[in-house]
Amino acid sequence: MRTLDRRTTRLLTYLLLTLGLLLALLPFWYMFVTSFKAQSMVFEYPPRLWPSSWTLRNYIRVLFENNFVNYFKNSVIVALGTTSLTLLVSSMMAYAFARLKFPGREPIFSLLLLGMMVPPVMLIIPQFLVARALDLFNNYAGLILVYVTMNIAMQTFLLRGVFEDVPRDLEEAALIDGAGRGTIFWQVILPLSGPGLAVVAINSFLYSWEEYAWALVSMQKETYRTLPIAIANFQGEHLTEWGLVFAATIIALIPVVLIFAFFQRYFIRGISTTGMKG
DSSP states (O other): OHHHHHHHHHHHHHHHHHHHHHHHHHHHHHHHHHTTSOHHHHTOSSOOSSOSSOOOHHHHHHHHHSOHHHHHHHHHHHHHHHHHHHHHHHHHHHHHHHHOOOTTHHHHHHHHHGGGGSOGGGGHHHHHHHHHHTTOTTSHHHHHHHHHHHHHHHHHHHHHHHHHTSOHHHHHHHHHTTOOHHHHIIIIITGGGHHHHHHHHHHHHHHHHHOOHHHHHHOOSGGGOOHHHHHHHHHHHTTTOHHHHHHHHHHHHHHHHHHHHHSHHHHHHHHHHHTOOO
């Protein structure tokens, strides 16, 4: 009877999980199939989850008629620059807070964490004033520096917990062998913190890839616009052409899916390592 109860419970659990998965995937599937529909089929009633005919016209128009490739390139540059710089700065700061002893360490760390409590929208005006003074409008540096600044507090907090879990015996052994702090950081701490670094990389990439508010304020020239701004304007230009809008959105999702697929095992391990449990 116990074996039967376990099997029944497991079967019900799998059925509920499958149902939840299908419900979660339904909007994405509808967006996917709509991107392959002709305009005359988008508003048909009842809506079809499998179109009678498929067309690549929406994707061709997105890629070759709307300067979409330039927007995609801008987002890649900004996202990679933000991710790399955030990893570098936050890992060094986290190492200092986790391993080094200096006056005011805990108060400074607490002050840093206060930045996590301020909604990003409230910082738009101060960021605007600073960016205007430093001539950071309409260039990649303006976006990257602001995105790194907005990410540093959270990512430093996560990596500090990761670095504190690295056995101190390894660090002490390296110090006895004559290694300096820089050598220990690059050759001992970072190689043993791969899952935590993967979480930080994914968080930073996603934030910079999909951020809209600051990109809208700082990028007035079309040459430097990123994908969120381009898709928003694209929807305004083609208000009823949802197949076109969904095709652009599908293309924008490809790097996100690839990042998760590549870092999946590190990300799952990193969630438990950094304490990011839902």
